[in-house]
Amino acid sequence: MAQFPGGVFDDGLPDGRAAASLVPGPEAVEARLDSGAVFVIGYDSLRMEFGGATGRMLFLRGAEPRLTLFSEAPGLLEAIAAAGGPASAGAVAGARAGQAQTRKTHLRNWGIALAVLVALWFTVPPIFRVMVDGAVQQLPLSVDVKLGELASSEMAGLGPAITDEAVAGFATEIVERLRPGLPPEIQALDLKVTVIESTQVNAFALPGGRMAVLSGLLKKADGVDMVAGVMAHELMHVRHRHGMRHIVRAAGVITALTVLAGDATGLLGIAAEGAALAALTSYSREMEAEADLDGVRLAAAAGFDPAGMPAFFRKLSEIAPDSQAPEALSWMSSHPRHDERIAALEAAIPGLVRAESTPMKHTLEAARAALKGD
Amino acid sequence: MESEIRSRPAFAHLMVRLNPGESVTAEAGAMASMSAWTRLTARWNGGFFGAIMRRIFGGETLFVNDVACPAGSPGPAEVIFTQATPGDMVELTLDGNTLFLQSGAFIAATNGVSLGVAWAGIASLLGGEGLFRLKVSGRGTVWIGGYGAITPRQIDQEVIVDSGHLIAYEPTVKIRSGLAGGIFSSFFGGEGIVMRITGPGRIYLQTRSLEGLAAWTNSHLL
Numbered sequence: 001m002a003q004f005p006g007g008v009f010d011d012g013l014p015d016g017r018a019a020a021s022l023v024p025g026p027e028a029v030e031a032r033l034d035s036g037a038v039f040v041i042g043y044d045s046l047r048m049e050f051g052g053a054t055g056r057m058l059f060l061r062g063a064e065p066r067l068t069l070f071s072e073a074p075g076l077l078e079a080i081a082a083a084g085g086p087a088s089a090g091a092v093a094g095a096r097a098g099q100a101q102t103r104k105t106h107l108r109n110w111g112i113a114l115a116v117l118v119a120l121w122f123t124v125p126p127i128f129r130v131m132v133d134g135a136v137q138q139l140p141l142s143v144d145v146k147l148g149e150l151a152s153s154e155m156a157g158l159g160p161a162i163t164d165e166a167v168a169g170f171a172t173e174i175v176e177r178l179r180p181g182l183p184p185e186i187q188a189l190d191l192k193v194t195v196i197e198s199t200q201v202n203a204f205a206l207p208g209g210r211m212a213v214l215s216g217l218l219k220k221a222d223g224v225d226m227v228a229g230v231m232a233h234e235l236m237h238v239r240h241r242h243g244m245r246h247i248v249r250a251a252g253v254i255t256a257l258t259v260l261a262g263d264a265t266g267l268l269g270i271a272a273e274g275a276a277l278a279a280l281t282s283y284s285r286e287m288e289a290e291a292d293l294d295g296v297r298l299a300a301a302a303g304f305d306p307a308g309m310p311a312f313f314r315k316l317s318e319i320a321p322d323s324q325a326p327e328a329l330s331w332m333s334s335h336p337r338h339d340e341r342i343a344a345l346e347a348a349i350p351g352l353v354r355a356e357s358t359p360m361k362h363t364l365e366a367a368r369a370a371l372k373g374d
Numbered sequence: 375m376e377s378e379i380r381s382r383p384a385f386a387h388l389m390v391r392l393n394p395g396e397s398v399t400a401e402a403g404a405m406a407s408m409s410a411w412t413r414l415t416a417r418w419n420g421g422f423f424g425a426i427m428r429r430i431f432g433g434e435t436l437f438v439n440d441v442a443c444p445a446g447s448p449g450p451a452e453v454i455f456t457q458a459t460p461g462d463m464v465e466l467t468l469d470g471n472t473l474f475l476q477s478g479a480f481i482a483a484t485n486g487v488s489l490g491v492a493w494a495g496i497a498s499l500l501g502g503e504g505l506f507r508l509k510v511s512g513r514g515t516v517w518i519g520g521y522g523a524i525t526p527r528q529i530d531q532e533v534i535v536d537s538g539h540l541i542a543y544e545p546t547v548k549i550r551s552g553l554a555g556g557i558f559s560s561f562f563g564g565e566g567i568v569m570r571i572t573g574p575g576r577i578y579l580q581t582r583s584l585e586g587l588a589a590w591t592n593s594h595l596l
Contacts, residue, residue, distance in 0.1 A: 007471055009546075009574050016528070017544075017576075019470030034470070051572070053474060053545045054492075059574075068574055070546050 001025065002079050003032075006071025008039050022060075022071045024083040029060055031069045039067060043087040048077070048095035050102065058095065132249045136241055141185060141208070144244055148208030155212050159198045162215060166370035167195050170362035171213050174228050177360075178235055181301040186239050193231070197371075201319055205234035207243035215371055220315060224364045225299070225308025232302075233295035233309065240294070242287040292341055293348055300349075303357035310345040313338050375484070377515070383462035383523050388455040388481055390441075397442035399489065400482040402435040404455040412451040415440045419489070438489065441482075455482050459521035461580060466518065472511040472545050479508075479518045479541040479578075486514035518542055520580030521587075529573030536568050538583030547575035 003021040008031045010016065020031040020039070028042040041062035048060050058076055060069040081092045162168060171193045179187055189209035198214040205211045211234055213227070221227045237243065292309065300306040317338035375398075376391040387406065390398055402416065416437040419425040425436045443451035457463070458478070466473065468487055474494075483489065487510050494507040510516050518524070520541045527533070529547055543549070550570045571577060 005470075007546075017471070051546075051548045052575075053543065053547060053549060055548070057546055059546070072545060 001083075002075075004071045004073035004076045004079070006031070006069060006073060006076075008033065009066075009068040009070070010039060011066045020069070022069055022073075022076060024076070024080040024088075026083060026085075027087065029069060029080060039069065041067065041069060043084045043091060046088065046091040048080075048091050049098045050095060055102065128249075128252065132245055132252060135248050135252075136244050139244060139248075141189065141241075144238075144241055145189065145208035147243060147247075148206035148210050151206050152210055155194070155196070155206070155210070158212070158214070159196045162195045162197055162371070164370045166362060166366045167215070167218070168193075170218075170360075170364065170367040171195050171227075171231070173360055173362050174224070174231050175211070175235070177302045177304075178228070178232055178298055181298045182235065182239055186235075189238070191235070191238070201316065203230045203234050205237045207238065207241065209238050211235070211238075218364065218367055218371060220319065221364065222311065222315065223305075223308065224360060225305040226312040226315070227308075227364065228299050228302070228304040229296065229306070229309030229312050232299040232304075233291045235298065236291040236295040237287070240287070240290060242284075242291065245287070246284060289341070289344065292345055296345055296348060297352055300352040300354040303355040305357075306345075306349045306352050306354060310342045310349070313342050313345070317342075377465065377517075379463045379465065379517070384460055386457075386461065386463040386519065388463055388517050390453050390455070390482065392441070392443035392451045392453065394443050394447045394450070395445040396485075397440055398453075398482050398484055399487070400439050400441050400453075400455055401457075401480050402437045402439055404457065404481055405439065405441065406454045406456040408441070408453040409443075409449075409451040411444065411447045412453055413442045413444050415442070419491075421491070425491075455517070457481060457519035459519070459584065461519060461521045461582070462524045463517055463519040464524050464526075464578070466516045466542075468510065468512055468514055468516060470511075470513055472509060473516065473542055474545060475508040475510060475516075475518060475542045476540060477506075477508070479520060480510070481517040481519045483510060483516045484514035487512045487516055518578065520578070521584055522580050522582030525579050525581065526576055527579060528576050529571055532570055532572045533577075534568050534570055535577070535579060536583065538585040539579045539581075540569060540571075540577060541580050542578040543571070544575035544577070546573070547577060548572045 001023050003023050006020055006022045008018050008020045010018075018033050018035070018037075020033050023030045023032060028040045029046065031039040033039075041060055041064075045063040046060060047062070048058055051057055051059055052070070052072065054072065056074075057070055057072045061067070077092060077095055080088050084092075175191055175193050179191060186209070191209045191211070193211040193213060195213050195215055195218070199216045200214045201216040201220045203211065203213045203217055211231065213231065217230065218227065221230075296306045296309050299308065375393060375396050378389045379386050380389055381387055392398065392412070402419070405414065408414075416439050419435055419438045441453055463481060474492065480489075490509040490511070491506050492509040494505055518541060524541065540549075548571070550572075551567055552570050553567065
């Protein structure tokens with residue numbers, strides 16, 4: 001006869017429990033202990049249900065309320081059905097019905113959980129965005145200026161500022177040409193631009209309007225329109241207060257996570273951190289896209305060729321290809337992929353009105369000539 | 375083999391005196407001191423793949439150590455095992471039955487006890503107990519440790535245990551995760567997600583939780 005490893009709960013046993021082998025017979029299930037003791041539950045009074053830590057533990061109970069047999073060994077229920085025939089059929093059917101009910105409940109709970117997650121996924125981000133925008137509106141622009149001042153000391157660490165009029169004047173003239181396209185409160189800011197000696201091809205804006213152009217950008221740019229496109233992009237970060245938004249958003253996400261999943265450990269903690277990172281980086285990609293599209297409009301309104309910005313991204317993708325971030329990982333990157341940005345810009349350019357352009361007093365050629373080592 | 379749990383309950387440590395030819399299996403890092411002729415051999419904790427899964431998802435160690443007193447040694451090897459948290463240890467006897475241990479509870483076991491890794495499920499994860507659990511079965515002695523005192527509790531009706539307090543349980547108990555009260559009380563009453571445990575079976579609880587210590591410490595850092 002087949003034996004199934006399991007155990008017995010009975011108040012008469014020392015410690016109230018013992019390991020046992022369960023043996024289904026024609027009339028009853030026997031539990032045989034190592035000590036030689038045997039516990040029996042007849043099929044006439046047998047009730048069975050699945051439970052335990054895994055949900056696969058079969059519990060057997062009879063007329064005696066303090067006696068419970070249990071086993072997790074696969075095939076026990078089938079063996080009881082086969083050994084008992086019609087005598088055990090009722091108990092077997094009861095166990096199977098209970099199992100089916102449990103599965104149904106599980107399925108329903110998973111369904112509800114999934115529906116709630118999907119609902120949150122679609123509702124929380126837009127609500128959160130409205131809250132962030134509202135909070136940033138409440139903060140005066142002077143906060144941006146203060147924030148920019150705090151960060152400006154780091155700017156000095158990038159390299160020495162170039163004061164040569166041919167270089168500094170060139171960058172300042174571009175800003176002055178772009179300035180009229182900005183709203184009055186942004187025009188009122190101290191939109192000061194510094195050219196910093198560096199081999200990096202980059203430019204950035206601090207909250208409050210201070211900007212830096214790294215001289216590598218001037219060396220690599222193919223024309224004034226490329227430089228103007230990049231600076232218009234940076235000015236739009238200032239105009240839309242992206243620095244403040246990012247800080248408010250990050251603070252909000254971190255606060256929300258601390259409240260909701262403060263004591264989360266293990267995988268849940270990792271998932272929460274990943275979600276925060278994904279939320280913040282996808283948000284910063286949105287900000288980059290916003291700065292691209294509004295920046296190209298600003299450049300065109302100032303008389304620069306709007307094609308300068310996508311041309312610069314094409315140039316950038318030659319210097320620093322996206323190869324570090326393959327397509328599947330682009331959601332993790334804080335900047336959109338070059339090809340996506342170029343495509344979005346080129347779709348927008350035909351609809352732009354370019355103002356009449358007048359020759360610049362300072363030229364890129366003169367600025368380049370004044371740069372050392374070129 | 376002789377064993378004794380000393381300095382109970384606050385700073386309990388386990389002393390095992392192995393006669394030549396005897397050995398025990400212990401958690402990696404649990405050994406605090408041992409006789410010079412004791413032989414320590416590391417092996418994967420529940421198989422290569424299981425060990426890696428438990429390391430990633432359960433916060434467990436990758437290896438366990440076989441601690442042996444080789445035959446022909448000059449005398450018995452005395453080994454002291456400790457745990458990372460201040461608290462008690464208990465000695466449990468397995469007689470063909472099985473126990474599930476939460477991460478960090480395992481200290482050591484004698485040779486007849488087999489260690490395995492079992493999937494613990496989402497409920498366990500939500501309860502802050504990890505996706506995997508250590509399964510000990512067979513015949514022999516298992517020593518487990520906890521943070522604070524360790525109290526066994528026989529369960530017949532449902533009991534509610536706050537996350538982080540359950541350290542060991544028999545496979546006959548069913549564990550579901552749930553909220554301690556309503557949504558409001560669960561978030562602001564400091565209990566959050568709890569475990570609802572139904573019997574029959576026995577569970578072992580530690581009186582303190584590491585999460586509680588971490589939260590208390592954190593509140594003093596800012």
